[in-house]
Structures are given as C-alpha cells and as structure tokens.
Amino acid sequence: MSRALPSDEIHVWTFSVTDARPAHLGLLSDDERERAGRFRHARAYSHFVLGRATLRQILSDYLDRDPAGIFFDYGAHGKPSLSDEAETGLHFNLSHSHELAVLAMTRGRAVGVDVEQINPERATDEIARRFFSAFEWGALQQLPAKQRTAAFFRCWTSKEAFIKLIGDGLTFPLDAFDVSPLLGEPPAILSVNGDANEARRWSLRELAVPPGYAATLVVEGQILAVVERQWNESAS
Secondary structure, eight states: OOOOOOOTTEEEEEEOOOOHHHHHHHSHHHHHHHHHOOOOSSHHHHHHHHHHHHHHHHHHHTTOOOOOGOEEEEEETEEEEEEHHHHEEEEEEEEEEEEEEEEEEEESSEEEEEEEETTTTTTHHHHHHHHHHHHHHHHHHOOHHHHHHHHHHHHHHHHHHHHHHOOOOGSSOGGGEOOOOOSSSSSEEEEEEHHHHHHTTTEEEOOOOOOTTEEEEESSSSSEEEEEEEEEEEOO
C-alpha cells in the first residue's frame, strides 16, 4: 500500500549519506551508476549513491512501485523530477551536506530544500557581500557578532532552497531576491526582483535537523503542515 501524502501536508525525510554499499548501487539506473563511477572522492560518491538509492526507496513507498521502476526527467539545469509527475502529482527536492541528506516532498506544488553543515569559516563577510542582496548584507551587519554565523546559514539555506525550487541553478542571481536573515522570527521571502507581491507566492520554514546543521524548506503557496521523519532503511 502506498504511503499517503495529502495535498495540504509537506513530508520531510532526513537520512545519512555515509557508507554507501553495493546494494545501494544496485537500486540505481544504468545512467546513475555511470554517473556514480565518475566520482573520484569517496564522500561525493557516497552522497550521490546513497542519496539516489534512498530517494528511490522513499518514493517507492509513496508510489507503491519498485525502486528500480522509478524514472526521472531532468530540467535544463539538472533538477530531477518524476517522469510521470503530471500523473502522480508528486514533487520532491533533495539536498545533502557532510553526512546528512534532507528530502522534501509535496503533492501538486513546487518544493525546494537546502541543508548545510554549519561551518563558521564559511560565514565570512566576503561571501555574504558577494552572494547576498544589499538588504540581507545590511541586516547581517546589524546583528551581534555571536548571532551572525547562525543568521548567515539561515539566509544561505533560504536562498539555496528557493533557487532549487525554481530550478534555475545560479542563472537566477542570488542577490535578485531578499530573504529575512533575522533570528527569532519566521523566515520569509520579502521580495523577488523588487516585487513584494511575487514573494507572497512562496512560504519558508526552518527544519529541525541535528545540531551542527541548518536547513530551510520553501514551497509554492502556504505551509499548513510539515511532517518531519527520519528514514530508517532497515524498517522500510
């Protein structure tokens, strides 16, 4: 029996992307195995193989279909989607960082998610000035120094999740839209190309991920319910 995903719920799964095994590789399609073989670093290989294998396992629960019988299409910038998305209505987005992956799933609307390992060495003024909007950079500068790393990664994951939702990669400039980096209030997209009305099409939510990580979800429309779970492969 397929797992239910009501249209008013968003399901979020977290899982480890370490220790890829031959059984995981066996779940992949021929083109995915060929792509996996091009990775020269063990971590990148494990991220891809475990990410795709677990994605297939989770999708198979919702679709009531063998993991190997799931087929993907790819957008112009490589974003995967179900080949029969129009029939199933199932949308997903997958992100991974260090040892953790986060998969977000919706029914009938676009979704994006981003997870990042929190590394203070990456939360530099140089990176913020280069990639954040003038509004976001100014807001970060107003925060006490001890809050800036957390605010940096909240801002970064919010922006990356939105870019992943629209599927444009970095061809859509990160400084072309504003998100709120302020802590203690719900995350939000404030404007897109200076248009506040366009920003109201999207909703953001911070996710409950393990310490040392930050993650943000963005969806088309309003967020009514988010169901967060940890994937247990042995129980699947």
